[in-house]
Amino acid sequence: MEAQSSDIEAQSSSLFEQVKHPVTLKFHEVVYTINIEKQGWLKKKNKESIEKQILKGVTGMVSPGEMLAMLGPSGSGKTTLLTALGGRLGGKLGGTISYNDKPFNSVMKRNTGFVTQDDVLYPHLTVTETLVFTALLRLPKSLTKQQKVEQAEAVITQLGLTRCKTSIIGDALVRGISGGERKRVSIGQEMLINPSLLFLDEPTSGLDSTTAQRIVSTLWELTRGGRTIVMTIHQPSSKLFYLFHKVLLLSEGNPLFFGNGPEIMDYFQSIGFSPSVAMNPADFLLDLANGISPDESSQENQNEVKQKLVFAYKSNLDENLKAETLDAEIQHKDVSDHKKSDRWSTTWVQQFMILLRRGLKERRHESFEVLKIAQVTVIALLCGLLWWQSDTDHIQDQSGLLFFYTGFWGFFPLFQAIFTFPQEREMLAKERSSGMYKLSSYFLSRTIGDLPMELVLPTMFCILTYWMAGLKPDAGSFLYALFSILLSVLVSQGLGLALGAIVMDLKSATVLGSVIMLSFTLAGGYYVQNVPPFISWIKYVSISQHTYKLLLGSQYEKDQTYQCGNQTCLVADYPAIKSIGLGGQVISLGALLIMLVFYRVIAYVALMKIGVPKK
Ligand SMILES: Nc1ncnc2c1ncn2[C@@H]1O[C@H](COP(=O)(O)OP(=O)(O)OP(=O)(O)O)[C@@H](O)[C@H]1O
Structure with a gap:
């Protein structure tokens, strides 16, 4: 048994250290342009836009075993280039990357x-949970679950996270692991798949120099396994600077240098720029990229210095680099010619189950949120007392209670569901862009995971109020009413999911949601019966109206009467019921079922664009 486990360990660590398919990355004359719309006080009919070139012809090559650092002032285009090289940038991208x-x-x-x-991690998972779930989702089918877990453990050890492996990640609200540890967890998530090519955007930003040194040294170690590593970095210390095999210096999208790290200072010296005092090479290079000449007596302004450096690059380095990367000019036809099944590391069912488990773990603190249960219980008890043992003769009260059901169980699930996707947007974008799972498995696991709790609360509410308020006491009527409320919950939830997924902004989605739900409620047939024809169509799409109809159907027969003053009146003639009618239950049921599916399809379609580079 021991021998077997050490075998697995050996396999895992060798998988960790050596890459199977080393990658040479070449980029040739990469140009990236964006359109910026002119902002004015008055919106013009034909919006004017100006083109801005973010990358102005960047060329270079990184071989297996090399680490490239991209340096440059803020806004020089480092992140844009990194995103382009990582295959995640859509839009007007010119040149070739191979x-x-x-x-x-x-x-x-x-x-x-x-x-x-930015580290996109679930705050309530522990370090081990985070890495194990990633391992289960990203490692190939050929490994057993045990091997995947061991791979995660190996990464934890390798990145020095053993001490905090049982701590939660945390966020601004919940205290968790430190910034440096969080960064290492993010790196660990990518390390798990033993990538041949690793891109990192500012892996040391916001960290103290010792932690930064530790992270870059770890990355340097990784290159020894034949990996190709590309990172953007702001201001590395001199000690860090000399760890980079290759350096690219950018200034306003123009390359000023690309070549071997140790040769950079000699190059700038050869074109007449050398530091007047001993200084950190990165500081010197950033000054240059900002157009600040080391020669204080120089009369040139910043733009002239930059132009001089761009010209020097073009005459000294550009041609050679272009010749070296010329064969990057490959056909740009899509060669996703691999079998479809190769695209995913795990099967759909595995993805679904892992995502479901992860979601439940991440939201375990929410699921039994005492506050939510208390809120619903208090409202239910209040309703029960206010409508205490009301009977059919108090038809106004009873129909009011039924309409309150539709309102409460329309708004409550809608606002819960609106939060779902905007909160997960970054995570979804991150994981989908690394091809971790299918959207359908994520979507189902995310919407099914919360279902038990979302159905338990209205059930509890219905049980309490139904019997306290003295509604029709036979089991059939109760179950019909409960079914109507649960259906309304699911439909409103679908609407919330769709709004959240389309708008992806909590404030706007909440405003939009309340306007829509309010119009549904107003058009629900209780408050107003004589709706003008031009707006009466709302009732056909109103969740409240259809639910109200089903609830009325659960309580009253078509020929049922009640005592109105000294007379006997037909329930069906009571104004707040007459406009809705007691017939046509099946149509309302059908309408709600259609909405149940429709809103979810809308939400799904809206999510499809996330994590996919824009064309
Ligand atoms: N989609 C976009 N819309 C508008 N401007 C953009 C867009 N993408 C990039 N830019 C602009 O392009 C320039 C380069 O941005 P980029 O994020 O690549 O810079 P950076 O060198 O990584 O900066 P930093 O070090 O501050 O992260 C910036 O001026 C940025 O405002």
Whole structure:
């Protein structure tokens, strides 16, 4: 048994250290342009836009075993270039980028790690949970679950996270691990797949120099396994600077230098720029990229210095680099020619189950949120007392209670669901862009995971109020009413999911949601019965109206009467019921079922664009 486990360990660590398919990355004359719309006080009919070139012809090459640092002032285009090289930039991207002389494809995508500047992690999972779930989702089917877990453990050890492996990640509200540890977890998530190519956006930003040194040294170690590493970095210390095999210096999208790290100072010296005092090479280079000449007596202004440096690059380095990367000029036809099944590391069912478990763990603190249960219980008890043992003779009260059901169980699930996707947007974008799972498995796991709790609360509410308020006491009527409320919950939830997914901004989605739900409620047939024809169509799409109809159907028969003063009146003639009618239950049921599916399809379609580079 012990021998077997040490075998697995050996396999895992060798997988960790050596890459199977080393990658040579070449980029040739990369140009990136964006359109910026002119902002004015008055909106013009034909919006004017100006083109802005973010990258102005950047060329270079990184071989397996090399680490490239991209330096430059803020806004010089480092992140844009990194995103382009990582195959995640859509839009007007010119030039060519090749990976072993092939364009980016789905297999390459799975072989590439990309660590974004902001750490996108679930705050309530522990370090181990985070890495184990990532391992289960990203490692190939050929490994057993045990091997995947061990791979995660190996990464934890390798990145020095053992001490905090049981701590939660945390965020601004919940105290968790430190910034440096969080960054290492993000790197670890990418390391798990043993990528041949690793991109990192500012992996040291906001960290003290010792932690930064530790992270870059770890990355340097990784290159020894034949990895190709590309990172943007702001201001590395001199000690860090000399760890980089290759350096690219950018200024306003123009390359000022690309070549071997140790040669950079000699190059600038050869074109007449050398530091007047001993200084950190990175500081010197950033000054240059900002157009600040080391020669204080120089009369040139910043733009002239920059132009001089761009010209020097073009005459000294550009031609050679272009010749070296010329074979990057490959056909840009899509070579995602690999079998479809190769695209995913795990099967749909595995993805669904892992995502479901992860979601439940991440939201375990929410699921049994005492506050939510208390809120619903208090409102239910209040309703029960206010409508205490009301009978059919108090038809106004009873129909009021039924309409309150539709309002409360329309708004409550809608606002819960609106939060779902905007909160997960960054995570979804990160994980989908690394090809971790299918959207359908994520979507289902995310919407099914919360279902039990979302159905338990209205059920509890219905049980309490129904019997306290003395509604029709037979089991059939109760179950019909409960079914109507649960259906309304699911439909409103679908609407909330769709609004959140379309708008992706909590404030706007909440405003839009309340306007829509309010119009549905107003058109629900209780408050107003004589609706003008031009607006009466709302009732057909009103969740409240259809639910109200089903609830009325659960309580009253068509020929049922009640005592109105000294007379006997037909329930069906009571104004707040007459406009809705007691017939046509099946149509309302059908309408709600259609909405149940429709809103979810809308939400799904809206999510499809996330994590996919814009064309
Ligand atoms: N989609 C966009 N819309 C408008 N401007 C953009 C867009 N993408 C990039 N830019 C602009 O392009 C320039 C380069 O941005 P980029 O994020 O690549 O710079 P950077 O060198 O990584 O900066 P930093 O070090 O501050 O992160 C910036 O001026 C930025 O405002």
